[in-house]
Amino acid sequence: MSNFKSIPVILLLVALAIGLRLDSAAGRNGGHLLNSRCQSCHLADTVDAKNGAVLIASQEKLCVECHANAVRLSHPSGFLPNRILKDQFPRDWKGSLTCSSCHFIHGTGPGLMRSSKRGADFCHECHEPRFFEEMADRGASVLASGHLDARQQSANNDLPLDAFTLQCLGCHSDQEGGDRRVGLRKGGVLQHNSSSMNHPIGVNYAQTSRQGGYRPLELLPAEILLPNGLVGCISCHEGYSIRHGKLVRANAGSALCLTCHDL
Numbered sequence: 001m002s003n004f005k006s007i008p009v010i011l012l013l014v015a016l017a018i019g020l021r022l023d024s025a026a027g028r029n030g031g032h033l034l035n036s037r038c039q040s041c042h043l044a045d046t047v048d049a050k051n052g053a054v055l056i057a058s059q060e061k062l063c064v065e066c067h068a069n070a071v072r073l074s075h076p077s078g079f080l081p082n083r084i085l086k087d088q089f090p091r092d093w094k095g096s097l098t099c100s101s102c103h104f105i106h107g108t109g110p111g112l113m114r115s116s117k118r119g120a121d122f123c124h125e126c127h128e129p130r131f132f133e134e135m136a137d138r139g140a141s142v143l144a145s146g147h148l149d150a151r152q153q154s155a156n157n158d159l160p161l162d163a164f165t166l167q168c169l170g171c172h173s174d175q176e177g178g179d180r181r182v183g184l185r186k187g188g189v190l191q192h193n194s195s196s197m198n199h200p201i202g203v204n205y206a207q208t209s210r211q212g213g214y215r216p217l218e219l220l221p222a223e224i225l226l227p228n229g230l231v232g233c234i235s236c237h238e239g240y241s242i243r244h245g246k247l248v249r250a251n252a253g254s255a256l257c258l259t260c261h262d263l
């Protein structure tokens, strides 16, 4: 019996060893993170398949050191899902859905994904299509990935806009947005359509706040995001949420406005 039990472990080690050889042959010196100091994440002196899940901190903490946006503006991670997930998406030792549920941490494949499916097909591995159909944008803004894309660059040098704002504007600009369109006037003034609320975007918060009338940057709560230091759509709206476009903080009594404005 015990011999049979050890077969999967041996197969895993062989597979790992072959994987490593292929990687170094491809000049990548192994998979993602295999050039790093193992003990910056693992507790064991000699990490193997058996003790690999024993980490010195949660993945949400270990991974954001290099991937700052992978927890905020992203699929929820580091929580106990109250339903069964396919075996393909393993939980961590404490039962949480986490980075390694979707990603092979030391893999080499595209996106380090545990699934070859992409886009809606991937998301439907765990969610019913209805989950997305009921969202205001029918899931359009999130179905592409587990994270908002941070790579878009502003083509407009006069008005620096962050990658996330550019993504929102891609669907909400004057031409495309319908009732939900927002306009961007000269000098970076954003005009909401139905609420008629106008607001400057692309402004550096730290610089502006020094002139008075604003709370110091260090005192802003964590949900107020300022990508590259700039005020953008995700300073006021959640970027990746079951309620598309939800405000980061309810605005009753102008509570959202007064998190930044100190009048």
Ligand code: HEC
Pocket: 033, 034, 035, 036, 037, 038, 039, 040, 041, 042, 047, 048, 049, 050, 052, 053, 054, 055, 059, 062, 063, 091, 092, 093, 100, 105, 106
């Ligand atoms: C940034 C953090 C980090 C670093 C650095 C790191 N690992 Fe890992 N490793 C992980 C995580 C996270 C898992 C998945 C844990 C789980 O399955 O719950 C993992 C899993 C493993 C596993 C189990 C098999 C597998 O691939 O899932 C092995 C073996 C392993 N790591 C070896 C290493 C070695 C050897 C090093 C150093 C060369 C290393 N790791 C460096 C985070 C890290």
Ligand code: HEC
Pocket: 032, 033, 036, 059, 062, 063, 064, 065, 066, 067, 099, 100, 103, 105, 109, 110, 111, 112
């Ligand atoms: C020391 C910095 C560092 C840490 C810590 C780190 N990564 Fe990475 N990661 C990188 C770099 C650099 C790349 C891009 C280079 C590459 O593709 O290998 C990358 C790429 C990735 C990719 C995308 C690969 C692709 O092909 O698109 C994923 C997914 C990823 N990391 C997940 C994680 C997870 C999950 C953790 C935590 C267990 C983590 N990373 C921790 C540096 C890091």
Ligand code: HEC
Pocket: 059, 060, 063, 064, 067, 070, 071, 075, 076, 077, 097, 098, 099, 100, 101, 102, 103, 110, 111, 112, 113, 118, 122, 144, 145, 146, 147, 148, 149, 150
């Ligand atoms: C529900 C599944 C899921 C979870 C959980 C998840 N990711 Fe991802 N992640 C994805 C998908 C899907 C992609 C896009 C891969 C592709 O298309 O190549 C991705 C891409 C990435 C990338 C590369 C592209 C980018 O946007 O930067 C990094 C880095 C990354 N994930 C890190 C993490 C880290 C760190 C965690 C945990 C805090 C995590 N992921 C949790 C699904 C997930």
Ligand code: HEC
Pocket: 075, 076, 081, 082, 083, 085, 089, 097, 101, 102, 119, 122, 123, 124, 125, 126, 127, 142, 143, 144, 145, 146, 240, 241, 242, 243
């Ligand atoms: C491994 C399973 C798994 C995969 C794959 C997965 N999800 Fe999820 N997702 C969950 C679980 C579990 C929850 C928690 C809520 C629930 O149980 O429905 C969740 C919650 C969410 C939420 C709610 C976030 C909030 O505001 O609370 C969104 C949005 C979401 N997923 C989108 C996606 C998208 C888009 C994809 C594909 C890129 C995806 N999910 C892939 C398991 C998964």
Ligand code: HEC
Pocket: 136, 137, 138, 140, 141, 164, 165, 167, 168, 169, 170, 171, 172, 178, 179, 180, 233, 234, 237, 238, 239, 244, 245, 246
């Ligand atoms: C892929 C296209 C797409 C992207 C990207 C996108 N949206 Fe939307 N959004 C929509 C659609 C479609 C609607 C629904 C329009 C309607 O009801 O007429 C919508 C609706 C909204 C609403 C109104 C929600 C409601 O309940 O009425 C808000 C607020 C919003 N979006 C904000 C944002 C923000 C902020 C971003 C960037 C983080 C963003 N959107 C990115 C397509 C998108």
Ligand code: HEC
Pocket: 165, 168, 169, 172, 179, 180, 181, 182, 190, 192, 193, 194, 195, 196, 197, 199, 201, 231, 232, 233, 234, 235, 236, 237, 245, 247, 251, 256
């Ligand atoms: C300073 C805060 C702030 C910023 C920045 C901001 N919004 Fe809004 N947005 C709001 C508030 C407040 C509402 C009204 C929400 C409500 O009544 O529930 C709103 C409503 C919306 C609506 C609903 C339709 C409407 O016209 O009222 C859309 C769509 C929207 N915002 C998109 C965006 C986009 C896209 C960006 C970035 C280009 C953005 N917002 C930037 C605060 C902001």
Ligand code: HEC
Pocket: 197, 198, 199, 200, 203, 204, 205, 208, 209, 214, 224, 231, 235, 236, 251, 254, 256, 257, 258, 259, 260, 261
């Ligand atoms: C993320 C922080 C933040 C939030 C939240 C915020 N503001 Fe602002 N607001 C600013 C900054 C920074 C400026 C200064 C821009 C400049 O000087 O160009 C500004 C400027 C303005 C202005 C232009 C007047 C002036 O003196 O420049 C108005 C009006 C305004 N905000 C109203 C609002 C309202 C109404 C809300 C709530 C719906 C709100 N703001 C929420 C940061 C914020």
